[in-house]
Amino acid sequence: MQIAWRAISETTPGPIWAGLFAQYWPAYRRWFLSEGADARPTYLECRTALQQHMPEIMPLYEALCDLAGGGDLSSRFLSFYRPPPYLSGCSQAIWPGKEPVIVRNYDYNPLAFDAIFLNTGWHGRRVMGSSDGLWGLVDGMNDAGLAVSLTFGGRRIVGDGFGVPLILRYVLQTCETAAEASDVLARIPTHMSYNVTVLDRKRRFATVYMAPDRPAIVSHNAVATNHQERVEWEAHARMTATVERERFLLQRLTLHVEPEEKFIGAFLKPPIYSTAFDRGFGTLYTAVYRPRKGEAELRWPGARWPMRFNGFVDETRSIHVPAPVAQQKPA
Template sequence: MELWWRAISEAEPGPKWAGLFAELWPAYKAWWLREGEDARPTYLECLRALERHMPEIVPIYEQLCALAGGGDLAARFLSFYRPPPYLSGCSQAIWPGKEPVLVRNYDYDPRAFERIVLHSGWQGRRVMGTSDGLWGLVDGMNDAGLAVSLTFGGRRVVGDGFGVPIILRYVLQTCTTAEEAGQALARIPSHMSYNVTVLDRRRNYLTAFLSPDRPAIMTHAAVATNHQERVEWDAHARMTASVERERFLLQRLTLHVEPEEKFISAFLRPPLYSTAYDRGFGTLYTAVYRPRKGEMELRWPRGRWPLDLNDFHEASHLIMTPDPRAVSEREQ
């Protein structure tokens, strides 16, 4: 498949974001309503949940709702409160060199992916990351030197909470350190189980295991795949090779600390790199975050795209997803 990526910058919510909404809303609307409108919370429930758990970003939310036309359904969607359930793969780890680096693979369905790097300056905080839900993020960093990334936590429980992309947006809008991020992640309810890894410019890091039915678990884990402290969904863990990927990364970090480039390159090959696009969890990109430098890099087996938080340039990038046979042949 050919996948066009775009890098978009807008200091405050405005015409560029409104254009994205107009372009992507039909697909998001169909997804949001796939279980019926009554399955989704009302606007008042959404607003009250945001005001209770993430009041600092309510002004941004209101700006976006206005740009989206002020409709009831769009406003409910943009809250990302109690969205439909969704699954992904993903691997992430922190390379512990002199300048620690957060590296992640995002494994998801290419037909349900924005392919947008969004650079914003909302509320005076510069944030750059991979967009999801039009203002949420699946990974990103801010101008305080804080980087975050998520993986699915490998549990089928769905509960009362927010979709994790909006939680990551909140963390990057309001937090400056891993400690602050951990406090936010511990108190904001997530509607499904996710693992969020955080790295700050002081070299501090944590991984939070979020769940809708039990308190968040804060760990010092440098690796996260698609289970939490133990495997709880055997079929999903086997299908995504979650345990195998975790062991592979832990061995690379504990047996010997290899050079940064060699460690990053491992994400572009099996067992970390997945070509299961037909099953909805092929690797769409590898992201590399260097929070002390304000640098982000997207990588693929045949290319890379460097991006700078402090010198961001809008652009588009064409990526060809690899033929599964070609990836396999490189390993032989």
């Protein structure tokens, strides 16, 4: 399976982002309306919620709404407030070596994926990471040396809150330390359950278990897969092997401290690496963030793509993602 990835940078919101929105909006519009327009909150509700919970990014939100054409529906979508539910897989862990490093696999449907690594300097804060919804992020880091990554929390409950990719954007726009990020993640309401791991340049880290129906839990866990303190959705847990993946990573972290490269390599092989694309949980990429160095990498079996704040290069790459034998065409 080939995926066309793009590395894109824009210091201030402008024509590049507007072009991306014009390209992706038809697909996102269909998804946003999948349950009907009345199932989504009104523009006033969206704006009020953003103003209440994330006031610092209101000017950025307004600028992006203008670039998207200023329409009611697109502005509601860009708020990420009470979006349609969606599920992902994912594994993430903090490597316990001398250099602060967070490694993650993003397991998701390749047909519902931006495939953009976005580098921005919006409102004076440099942020780069894997795009979702064109300004939200599923993982990333900022120039203050803070990195974040998410996994689905393995619960079916949907509530009154924001899509977590926007929450990650907000964290990276406004926070500099793991403690600040943890406080924000515990405060902002999320519409579904997610586990967000944060790591700063001084090796301080936390994993926050977010949920729409109960207070967030801030833990010192270095590993997160697709459940929280215990499995609550048995069928999803079995399908994604969340317990097995967590156990595998914990064993690698606790039995001995292995070299960084060997630890990263474990994410490119089973049981962490998944080819379950037919169920929407295949590994689309492995991300490695080194927040103190301002460096990141996207990896696949047999390929790597380095990124850095200093010397970021805009380019497009066609990435081969291994598919299971049943999905491969005969030679």
